[in-house]
Amino acid sequence: MDIHYNPQTIETAIQQEWDATSAFKAGETDARPKYYCLSMFPYPSGKLHMGHVRNYTIGDVLSRFHRLRGYNVLQPMGWDAFGLPAENAAIKHSVAPANWTYANIAHMRSQLKRLGLAIDWSREIATCAPEYYRWEQWLFTELFKKGIIYKKTASVNWDPVDCTVLANEQVIDGRGWRSGALVEKRDIPMYFMRITAYADELLGGLDQLPHWPEQVKTMQRNWIGKSFGCEVHFPYDRDSIEHDGVLKVYTTRPDTLMGATYVAVAAEHPLALLAAENNSALADFISECRRSSVAEADVATQAKKGMNTGLFVRHPLSDARLPVWVANYVLMGYGEGAVMAVPAHDARDFEFAVQYGLPIKTVIIPTDGAYTEAVAPWQDSYAEHGICINSGKYDGLGFDAAFNAVAGDLAELDLGGKRTQFRLRDWGISRQRYWGCPIPIIHCDDCGDVPVPAERLPVVLPEDVVVTGAGSPLAAMPEFYRCDCPVCGRPARRETDTMDTFVESSWYYARYASFDSSDAMLDARADHWLPVDQYIGGIEHAILHLLYARFFHKLMRDQGLLKSDEPFARLLTQGMVVAPTFYRDLGDGKKDWFNPAEVDVRTDERGRPLDAVLKTDGLPVTIGGTEKMAKSKNNGVDPEQLIARYGADTARLFMLFAAPPDQSLEWSDAGVEGAHRFLRRLWKFCAEHVNNGVVPAYRNSELNADLKALRFQLHHAIAKITDDYSRRQTFNTAIASTMELLNSLTRLNDTGAIARAVIQETLEHVTVMLAPIVPHICTAMWRELRPDSAAFAPTWPVADADAMSQDEITLMIQVNGKLRGELNIAKTTGAAAIQQMALNQPAVQKFIAGQTPKKIIIVPGRLVNIVV
RNA sequence: GCCGGGAUGGCGGAAUUGGUAGACGCAGCGGAUUCAAAAUCCGCCGCUGGUAACAGUGUGGGGGUUCGAGUCCCCCUCCCGGCACCA
Numbered sequence: 001m002d003i004h005y006n007p008q009t010i011e012t013a014i015q016q017e018w019d020a021t022s023a024f025k026a027g028e029t030d031a032r033p034k035y036y037c038l039s040m041f042p043y044p045s046g047k048l049h050m051g052h053v054r055n056y057t058i059g060d061v062l063s064r065f066h067r068l069r070g071y072n073v074l075q076p077m078g079w080d081a082f083g084l085p086a087e088n089a090a091i092k093h094s095v096a097p098a099n100w101t102y103a104n105i106a107h108m109r110s111q112l113k114r115l116g117l118a119i120d121w122s123r124e125i126a127t128c129a130p131e132y133y134r135w136e137q138w139l140f141t142e143l144f145k146k147g148i149i150y151k152k153t154a155s156v157n158w159d160p161v162d163c164t165v166l167a168n169e170q171v172i173d174g175r176g177w178r179s180g181a182l183v184e185k186r187d188i189p190m191y192f193m194r195i196t197a198y199a200d201e202l203l204g205g206l207d208q209l210p211h212w213p214e215q216v217k218t219m220q221r222n223w224i225g226k227s228f229g230c231e232v233h234f235p236y237d238r239d240s241i242e243h244d245g246v247l248k249v250y251t252t253r254p255d256t257l258m259g260a261t262y263v264a265v266a267a268e269h270p271l272a273l274l275a276a277e278n279n280s281a282l283a284d285f286i287s288e289c290r291r292s293s294v295a296e297a298d299v300a301t302q303a304k305k306g307m308n309t310g311l312f313v314r315h316p317l318s319d320a321r322l323p324v325w326v327a328n329y330v331l332m333g334y335g336e337g338a339v340m341a342v343p344a345h346d347a348r349d350f351e352f353a354v355q356y357g358l359p360i361k362t363v364i365i366p367t368d369g370a371y372t373e374a375v376a377p378w379q380d381s382y383a384e385h386g387i388c389i390n391s392g393k394y395d396g397l398g399f400d401a402a403f404n405a406v407a408g409d410l411a412e413l414d415l416g417g418k419r420t421q422f423r424l425r426d427w428g429i430s431r432q433r434y435w436g437c438p439i440p441i442i443h444c445d446d447c448g449d450v451p452v453p454a455e456r457l458p459v460v461l462p463e464d465v466v467v468t469g470a471g472s473p474l475a476a477m478p479e480f481y482r483c484d485c486p487v488c489g490r491p492a493r494r495e496t497d498t499m500d501t502f503v504e505s506s507w508y509y510a511r512y513a514s515f516d517s518s519d520a521m522l523d524a525r526a527d528h529w530l531p532v533d534q535y536i537g538g539i540e541h542a543i544l545h546l547l548y549a550r551f552f553h554k555l556m557r558d559q560g561l562l563k564s565d566e567p568f569a570r571l572l573t574q575g576m577v578v579a580p581t582f583y584r585d586l587g588d589g590k591k592d593w594f595n596p597a598e599v600d601v602r603t604d605e606r607g608r609p610l611d612a613v614l615k616t617d618g619l620p621v622t623i624g625g626t627e628k629m630a631k632s633k634n635n636g637v638d639p640e641q642l643i644a645r646y647g648a649d650t651a652r653l654f655m656l657f658a659a660p661p662d663q664s665l666e667w668s669d670a671g672v673e674g675a676h677r678f679l680r681r682l683w684k685f686c687a688e689h690v691n692n693g694v695v696p697a698y699r700n701s702e703l704n705a706d707l708k709a710l711r712f713q714l715h716h717a718i719a720k721i722t723d724d725y726s727r728r729q730t731f732n733t734a735i736a737s738t739m740e741l742l743n744s745l746t747r748l749n750d751t752g753a754i755a756r757a758v759i760q761e762t763l764e765h766v767t768v769m770l771a772p773i774v775p776h777i778c779t780a781m782w783r784e785l786r787p788d789s790a791a792f793a794p795t796w797p798v799a800d801a802d803a804m805s806q807d808e809i810t811l812m813i814q815v816n817g818k819l820r821g822e823l824n825i826a827k828t829t830g831a832a833a834i835q836q837m838a839l840n841q842p843a844v845q846k847f848i849a850g851q852t853p854k855k856i857i858i859v860p861g862r863l864v865n866i867v868v
Numbered sequence: 869g870c871c872g873g874g875a876u877g878g879c880g881g882a883a884u885u886g887g888u889a890g891a892c893g894c895a896g897c898g899g900a901u902u903c904a905a906a907a908u909c910c911g912c913c914g915c916u917g918g919u920a921a922c923a924g925u926g927u928g929g930g931g932g933u934u935c936g937a938g939u940c941c942c943c944c945u946c947c948c949g950g951c952a953c954c955a
Contacts (some may be wrong), residue, residue: 018878019915043955084954156953167953219950222871289928296951300869317871333952348869424952431953500953540949544873576948604893608878628948657893658880670894678893679909712872720884728884736882743892746909773893819888841915843897857935859887867935 001690001784005683007647011776013573014432015116016195024118028528036529037063038509038568040545041078043084044104048111050577050629050655050667051538053639057652058574058661059730060117064772065725067118067510068796074851076512077112077119079105079594081128082436082501084167090435090467097435098463101128107711116648116776123515127437132511134458135521136503137440142449142559144441148194151449154270155333157296158186163468168295177471185290188431190497191439198777199224199422202550211570213662216542223543225423230254230407232340233415234263234313239323247271247313247324247337254410256342256358258391259363260704261336261353264306264325264339266332271324275309282307282326289328296584304329304352308459316415317406317781318392327352333425344374345383373532379413427548429500430625432464434473436498444485444492453486460842461496472496505545506552509567521615522561535568539662542573572661572729581624582612594621596669617821625755626666649774650676656773657732679777682770684744684761689756690784695808697761698754707758710744714762715803717741721769722796731773739768760785765797812863813838815847823864838864 018024025584039059043054045820056077063075074554079101079535084096093100105126112119125132143149154266157166161179170177195202203224206217232254233246239448247263265272267289276283285307294524306327313322329348330339343360353360353655354376362374364386374382387400394402411417415673440452452459462480465473474480474496483490507521514522537545545570553567582599583591594614598623601612612623629636642764643653674865717737724734748755764785771794782794782813806827811834813821821843825834835856838844848868854865 008945045955080955165953169949170955219872225871234952294953297869300951302869420927425953433953501955502953505955538949538955539873540955543950544952545955578948603878608896658929663874668880668894671880674893711874723884730882730884732880733882733884733892739892809889814887814936817887817934822888855935857887859936862887863936865887865935 001687002724003684003687003691005680005777007679007776008615010780011116011647011649012710013111013774013778016492018118018389022122023075024075024120025122025599026041026072027718030072032072033530034074035063035066035534036074036532037066037510037534038512038532038536040535040541041080041505041508042108043083044105044108045087046089046107048108050637050639053115053651054446054577054655054661055536055538055574056112056117056664057655058572059534059653060115060119061584061656061725061731061772062534062536062729064120065796067414068768068771068794070795071816073118073331074123074512075117075119075122076515077117077121077122078125078508078512079108079127080106080501080505080508081126081608082498082847083724084433085432086435087467087469091469094463094466097130097467101126101435114648115448115652116697119777123512125515126513127501127661128435128461130137130458130460133437133461133504134407135511136507137457138453138454139507139521139555139559140499141454142447143193143439143555144191144451147274148555149191149429150194150757151189153187154190154192154540155185155187157183157293159183164469164471168293171293172296174292174298183293184743185292185294190428190815191441192426192428193551194703195427196424196550197625198421199226201422202547203556205550205566207570208566209569213571213573216484216539216546216571216573219542220547223424223547227252227421227423229419229421230257230403230410231416231419232257232305232410233316234322234340235316235415237312240310241271241313246415249338249340250419251340253342253345254346254387254392254406255397255399256363257315257317257340257406258388258394259342259361260315260322260340260345261343261359262323262325264330264341264352265309266326266330267326267328268332269326269330269337271311271338272309272326275324275326277309279287279310282309287328287405288717289326294412299329299331300623304327304348306352306356308356316413317412323358325352325356325358334423335421337613345568346602347378347380348375348381350374350382351380362389363388365389366708370443373543385559397667418650420677427551429503429510430497431500432469432472433498434461436501437504438462438474439495439497439499442483442492443489443495444490446490447485449486450487450492456486461498467575474498478736490531494527502545503546506548507556509549510553510556522556526561527563530562531564531569532571534570534572536572536574536661539573539575546571574661575664576628577665577667578626579629579637580626581633581635582621583624584621590672593632595634595636596667596786612697628664635667639845642672646672646777646845649679650775653735653774657735658732660732661733662732668742676739678739678742681746682766683777683781685742685745686767686781686784689759689763692756693752694785694787695753695756695760697764698757701754701757703754703758706748706750707755710762711746711800711803712806713744714741714765714802715799718765718769718797719799719804723801725772734769735773738770741766757840764775764794768794768797809861811838811861813841813844814863814865815844816867817865818847820847822845834858834864838866 037059039055063073067073081101086101089100090097157171159179159181160165161181166176171183173635174180176183203226209223228250230247236245257716265285274288291455306325310322311324316321341349343349345364365371366386386396388402394405405809407418438461440459442450481494481496483492483494484556509532510522510526513526517523549567556562580596586592598615599612602610604610612621614621627633653670658671721734721737724730767778767781809827813823821841823837851868853866853868857865
């Protein structure tokens with residue numbers, strides 16, 4: 001065995017072997033239990049970045065670990081191939097989005113293969129392939145027939161110069177990113193999926209997911225936002241609004257209804273539009289409200305503005321006249337597009353009321369009875385539940401009693417009553433873009449919106465187009481949109497909108513099971529593999545993608561395609577890959593960013609950073625923060641170069657060692673060196689052992705103290721590492737344990753026959769336990785350690801209980817909770833003897849200084865605390 | 869703004885159920901080897917005081933519960949993710 005570790009030779013040979021033998025092809029006829037391990041598929045942006053490397057390494061480690069534990073593992077890969085970046089690249093480089101995408105896929109596939117992932121490549125899918133999206137179109141038509149998909153108008157960001165709809169991220173400070181024009185809201189017809197019909201099930205289903213991170217479930221619960229409240233109808237005031245009607249609002253605080261001093265409506269609300277007919281100032285204000293982005297974050301952070309409409313409504317219980325205001329913080333698309341304002345007990349209403357001098361009426365006091373009038377500045381306690389005051393017949397009632405009383409009275413008056421509401425809104429899936437899945441609808445003047453019949457699917461997206469960035473290319477292609485109505489046969493127009501790309505990623509995990517089915521979306525294989533046993537991806541997908549995929553799973557189930565209720569049994573959300581930033585100020589707020597590789601950081605004699613200079617000119621650069629690897633900050637590291645230099649195993653090892661998977665991972669070139677050094681040391685130690693002759697692993701015989709200690713450490717490590725891989729999913733601590741084992745092996749210095757057998761045992765176990773993380777080097781080492789076993793088919797080690805037993809233990813001795821000494825005792829020592837020995841310690845005597853201990857706490861096997 | 873998360877040596881992190889804070893690695897310092905350097909090997913390494921033994925102090929800040937708190941509770945600061953058309 002070569003004493004020098006040569007990763008390139010080892011890795012290319014083994015990868016070729018995996019490829020040639022289709023080593024990771026997964027079948028359904030296998031006696032072993034199935035394990036479906038899935039990493040979120042990538043958008044084919046062009047090159048693999050470190051975030052991908054991290055994601056796919058974590059997935060591969062879990063796949064290979066389960067393979068070693070006797071599972072039939074499926075780990076597939078594919079491409080989330082539709083999306084905005086392809087259109088942007090098309091505009092910039094005058095290439096067709098399709099060609100750009102296919103070239104990127106080819107390059108990224110080869111990069112993934114060089115990482116040594118145990119992927120079943122025969123199942124590869126790309127969502128832009130008609131064989132894939134035809135089933136998405138088919139499901140669309142089925143859901144359309146069922147009424148799950150319906151049409152309504154919704155607001156979008158409209159760029160009046162480019163005459164195009166903009167994504168939220170394309171709106172920067174209220175302007176279009178390319179044209180610079182002020183963006184307007186525009187209402188257009190769109191198709192919506194009735195996700196709200198599944199809101200209760202999506203909420204309840206979270207309780208069936210014990211292996212999802214609590215934080216993700218919490219975020220989804222809050223997003224769905226089930227609330228219990230009241231619908232309240234404010235009758236129109238006939239003197240100002242000259243017809244009958246009611247203004248509907250929803251509130252979770254009916255107990256504060258008597259404190260409502262005005263109502264606020266969205267700019268698009270019918271009452272606002274009515275008032276604006278004879279009020280040009282109001283009309284101007286409404287159009288100002290419409291000149292902003294549709295993003296909720298923008299709406300919520302903009303300065304609160306409003307205007308009185310001059311209209312009034314009547315309080316449903318007191319009959320008081322309440323003014324109707326238009327407010328920019330009220331959203332038309334959410335709830336009723338109107339809110340009742342109780343400034344004394346709601347922070348937003350309070351701010352608005354103070355700003356416009358509207359009355360604030362305190363109607364709730366704290367349960368402890370102390371009277372607190374809601375006066376500026378706002379206190380969070382004003383919003384707490386309490387006791388009603390200034391509320392007539394409701395005075396003295398607590399939250400629940402007041403809630404019920406008000407709800408009952410409203411119901412009796414037919415002006416509202418109890419209602420459950422969700423924050424979740426229906427999912428608008430229409431996109432006015434080219435590079436997406438065509439919506440399979442035909443518009444016929446006589447028959448209306450007609451779904452494309454199944455036998456005419458797919459509606460193929462033409463791939464040879466020129467994208468200009470102004471308007472949708474499909475809407476300019478008569479050969480695409482001209483068609484005949486499937487019902488009446490008369491000339492009709494094909495829908496030219498495409499679907500949100502979240503639709504493709506909502507069911508791809510299921511298609512991997514039935515990847516080659518040409519006569520159905522899914523077949524029996526889907527129920528074989530689903531649910532996914534382990535799903536891995538970025539925390540940024542905690543809400544939207546994961547909620548949509550859960551929703552689709554239920555849709556497919558109700559369509560009879562699947563039997564399970566949830567798509568992903570276990571979820572691991574991985575953190576970002578971050579790196580230091582360096583820059584020079586160029587004046588007027590601009591910065592010149594330098595890649596960490598171009599910079600030398602100088603340190604003091606203790607290793608603390610002093611300053612940084614550019615390698616090429618030796619002049620200083622500013623040390624910026626540690627941020628997510630991004631082109632804009634020039635702090636990225638190219639995985640391809642990393643692998644070319646150190647090999648895939650080093651890249652994988654570093655990614656897993658530097659941080660636990662769910663935390664952000666800070667890039668460090670020196671850390672990569674350290675990971676590589678460990679592999680070199682391991683290889684060298686193994687080679688030296690092998691070159692002196694492999695021996696059978698230790699079975700049983702008399703061990704000296706050092707060898708006993710080594711086996712004690714080894715078998716504890718086996719137990720710990722197994723737990724780290726399976727329950728904890730912290731691979732950094734598993735790696736640390738194998739490093740400790742190698743350190744102990746190096747220190748052993750015993751070449752006797754028994755020692756060599758224990759070393760053999762340790763090396764074999766370490767090789768298997770590291771194999772999920774660094775599979776190439778471990779395969780090569782295993783073949784050297786066990787020349788008898790041709791294939792790499794070891795089994796996961798089991799900790800030996802005998803080796804882990806110990807006769808003597810160490811207890812920590814504390815006085816008043818401070819560490820003052822330690823005590824080595826036989827495991828069987830009784831409490832009284834332990835107390836006596838602890839008290840006899842000189843250090844203990846010194847600190848109790850002759851006082852009588854008040855209390856002595858003994859934590860078995862851990863410590864003794866003497867309290868004086 | 870709202871929802872979710874995070875903060876531990878010079879750095880990444882460990883401490884799994886409230887019980888030895890700093891495992892493992894990086895950086896740094898000292899030594900061995902070398903003509904020399906790289907590589908490698910050995911040792912030291914939270915902070916303050918002390919030659920040392922040792923003592924004090926220390927997990928973003930403030931308060932609390934406990935014999936004992938990085939871990940539990942309350943308040944605050946800063947950073948990160950999401951907010952429905954980026955994926």
